[in-house]
Amino acid sequence: MNHNRFLGFMTTGGGIHLLVDRDLCYGCGACVMVCPLDALRLMGWRAVVDDEACTLCDHCLPSCPVDALSMEAVH
Ligand code: SF4
Ligand code: SF4
Numbered sequence: 806m807n808h809n810r811f812l813g814f815m816t817t818g819g820g821i822h823l824l825v826d827r828d829l830c831y832g833c834g835a836c837v838m839v840c841p842l843d844a845l846r847l848m849g850w851r852a853v854v855d856d857e858a859c860t861l862c863d864h865c866l867p868s869c870p871v872d873a874l875s876m877e878a879v880h
Contacts, residue, residue, distance in 0.1 A: 820878055820879040821861060821876050821877065821878055821879065822854070822856050822859070822861070822876070822877065822879055823844075823854045823856075823859050823861060823865070823874060823875075823876060823877075824854075824874070824875050824876070824877040825851065825852045825853065825854060825873055825874060826873040826874075826875070827851050829871045829872065829873035830851045830852050830869075830871070830873040831850065831871065832847050832849075832850030832851055832852065833870065834847055834852075835868045835869060835870065836852050836865040836868050836869055836874060837852060838868075839864055839865045839868040840859075840864065840865050841862070841864065842858050842859065842860060842862075843855075843858065844858035844859035844860075845859075845865060852873070852874075861876060863876075
């Protein structure tokens, strides 16, 4: 999947946020280790995003072994 397709929205600060697919995530913690801003943490064996801290830098997306992270538009 090409996550960079959202880059235009991200750079303009549009309504995009990082989404964790709770059905896919199994709490391995890989994304938590990668995030340079401590915007991810584990809660109940699932990754949780702090939208206030996340800058949509995209670093965590490739770290997930089950592709549970994606950038999604907020409706
Ligand atoms: S997109 Fe960047 S800032 Fe946001 S949770 Fe992932 S690594 Fe952290
Ligand atoms: S890397 Fe993927 S499976 Fe592991 S905690 Fe993060 S979102 Fe969940």
